[in-house]
Amino acid sequence: DAMVIQNPRYQVTQFGKPVTLSCSQTLNHNVMYWYQQKSSQAPKLLFHYYDKDFNNEADTPDNFQSRRPNTSFCFLDIRSPGLGDAAMYLCATSRLSSYNEQFFGPGTRLTVL
Amino acid sequence: AQSVTQLGSHVSVSEGALVLLRCNYSSSVPPYLFWYVQYPNQGLQLLLKYTSAATLVKGINGFEAEFKKSETSFHLTKPSAHMSDAAEYFCAVNPVDYNNNDMRFGAGTRLTVKP
Numbered sequence: 001d002a003m004v005i006q007n008p009r010y011q012v013t014q015f016g017k018p019v020t021l022s023c024s025q026t027l028n029h030n031v032m033y034w035y036q037q038k039s040s041q042a043p044k045l046l047f048h049y050y051d052k053d054f055n056n057e058a059d060t061p062d063n064f065q066s067r068r069p070n071t072s073f074c075f076l077d078i079r080s081p082g083l084g085d086a087a088m089y090l091c092a093t094s095r096l097s098s099y100n101e102q103f104f105g106p107g108t109r110l111t112v113l
Numbered sequence: 114a115q116s117v118t119q120l121g122s123h124v125s126v127s128e129g130a131l132v133l134l135r136c137n138y139s140s141s142v143p144p145y146l147f148w149y150v151q152y153p154n155q156g157l158q159l160l161l162k163y164t165s166a167a168t169l170v171k172g173i174n175g176f177e178a179e180f181k182k183s184e185t186s187f188h189l190t191k192p193s194a195h196m197s198d199a200a201e202y203f204c205a206v207n208p209v210d211y212n213n214n215d216m217r218f219g220a221g222t223r224l225t226v227k228p
Contacts, residue, residue, distance in 0.1 A: 004156075042203060042218040043157070090156055100207050101147070102216055104156035 003027070004105035006091050012111045013081050021076040021108045023091030032074040033102065034066060035090040043090055049074060050096060078110075086112045115140040117187075117204045119219035127227045132176075132191040134222045136204030139185065145207040146187045147216075148178055152200045160202075163187060174198070199226045 013019040035043035092102040120135040149157040161172025204219040
């Protein structure tokens with residue numbers, strides 16, 4: 001089945017230690033998104049790629065970076081995680097179309113110690 | 114900017130009772146609307162979507178939603194709740210713009226189903 005895969009599902013890191021989360025997709029969608037979701041809140045868009053074009057949300061901290069080396073993969077790098085960065089990180093994809101239905105991965109839950 | 118408002122952060126129903134989760138949108142033109150469900154420690158799964166075809170949209174797991182332009186609403190319903198329906202539900206809106214990927218989510222409604 002075509003899908004969005006996120007690894008790892010659970011990630012524990014130490015305060016200030018860089019961490020990378022990965023997302024891959026077999027849907028061949030041209031748009032990929034990274035969301036941050038804190039407990040009992042809606043997902044918050046961090047950035048998205050349309051093909052290789054990077055689009056950063058205005059309020060996304062500089063501590064968060066992303067890479068998309070090819071159509072299938074996208075990475076979220078957190079350069080110096082703080083306690084406030086503990087959250088669920090969701091990757092989603094869509095085919096740029098008139099309604100942009102998004103398909104989500106299972107998420108990576110990040111714990112910062 | 115387009116947005117959605119979900120009325121009620123928590124809804125509790127008894128098993129077998131009607132489920133009604135409310136969503137109102139703000140938009141100058143009818144947008145595209147979605148309902149997603151999220152189970153604990155999982156991603157979001159699409160329940161159904163409105164894309165300007167039929168105003169009554171049927172989704173998975175027995176859910177449906179009706180787009181009402183006059184009320185700017187897109188409420189989610191299910192005739193008979195099941196224990197497995199307990200989850201977080203998000204309403205979302207996408208503008209009618211081919212070049213705009215900016216999906217906006219409501220704050221979510223947590224559905225509890227009592228035995």
